[in-house]
Amino acid sequence: MMKLNKILLLVIIGFIALGGCSNSEPDYSKFYQEPGSTQEKPDEPDSPGLADSKIKIMSFNIRYYNSDDTEDKAWNVRKAAFVPMVEEQKPTIIGTQEIRKTQFNWLKNNWTDYAYIDGNSTKIVETSGAPHNVNEVFYLKSILEIVNKGFFCLSDTPDKVGVGWSGSPRVAEWVIFRIKATGKKIFFLNTHLSLKTDGDYDCRSKEIALIKQKVEEFNTDNLPVAITGDMNAKLEDGLFETWLTFLSDSRKNAVVSDDIASYTGFGKSAQYPDHIFVSGFNIECFSTINKVYNGVTYISDHYPIMATLSFE
Template structure:
């Protein structure tokens, strides 16, 4: 299936859990080194993180030497509130353009959309491979946990934005925490135009069925709400990574989703 003109690259989506002082045994300070270790161990070309606050994003950036990142805080468009950051291997890719929009009827300004509880964003970039000059769009988002209408409308808005931007019909990655189960309306909306890497992976997906663990180390992980969607790209491997802390606690309340991609010539 791999032709000599195809190339593979790896992408990861990871809700790293915001630094919440009430987490106690699951505090950011006990988890942060293990989160960085995951990135170093699997070494994806692109990492989309959700929930990271500015100091978390900066910590990861300071430790990961080979990555730069794009992203802003959702509460002010600069650094306040949670980011949907995209880290990228800066030796391999350069950013051609990037931006963030809000999941609302007024996407160009800081806003809360529809029945959502909080500001929600999508950060994206157009990346160019430094050697072969191939370009790829990468989108990273985090849908609202409360607003049912907001999740559907967010799906529609992101697809609209993808269609507006992607005038060269190039490869697209959309990843994130969608707070939506596989059989839900937001998921079906996205699947009208993009493919779920879990469904199209050439090799059988690895790891637990779900991605949300709620920091419960003993329960089976069934709830799949984190996804990597693709267009004009094939998926070779798909994995929900269930690495743990030394005491068997989870590293975050979500598992990272990792996909090996085949970018078509």
């Protein structure tokens, strides 16, 4: 009987020790390491194809192609990490920022499990006379199909091509996806907010207000919402109060999360400008992907961030 009791005790301890997204009381002691230090990641569930009620949303500023970036910062070095990162993390949707045409062509040829929204934001930026620096949405074509899609400029004339409040073209691209296995739909939007601040006038406040207006306009069926992007602001800056009336920040509200800075400037900084805001989902897990892939320490000057979501 004593031996049986010991075995039962070991089994119970084993269950308690299991971590990951199922842990309702995560250990947050690891969060208080120095910015930039490597932290263990919460265990992620398998590919969403194995659990049709779950999806993984990634936001990733890939760092635009810049000929001044040399050595390990150069695109031709960094791109070696892109395929293994995506193959391991298996995001269902990737909202990217700062893609230029050379990078876009490479990604669509190498992320072979993914389709892309294609072109609308590219056309806006090209017509505006800027470099080919756009936000593109990639999605697992085996899991999702497009129901509707569109784009708008972050400006006083959102339906017309032109520069925004910051003096450069800024675009939001939106998609309604259907999950093939279940028929469930989601509303997804990806963007890259402005940097420019002029005294008390902050053009990001106008961009945020416009995005909320457009989500309400296009999401007529009140579908679950996910918004990704490099917002060039941390949550504590107070710019997101308009969104927080109907959205939740996934980093802050996930059952299991981390506190790893998403912007590193290739190891020279520690900031939190990248976000995934959602509504209509349970936020199971949030992670900042700071792993080394194919010997590449910094996949970009930003780390990808990812939220694992289940439908409410």
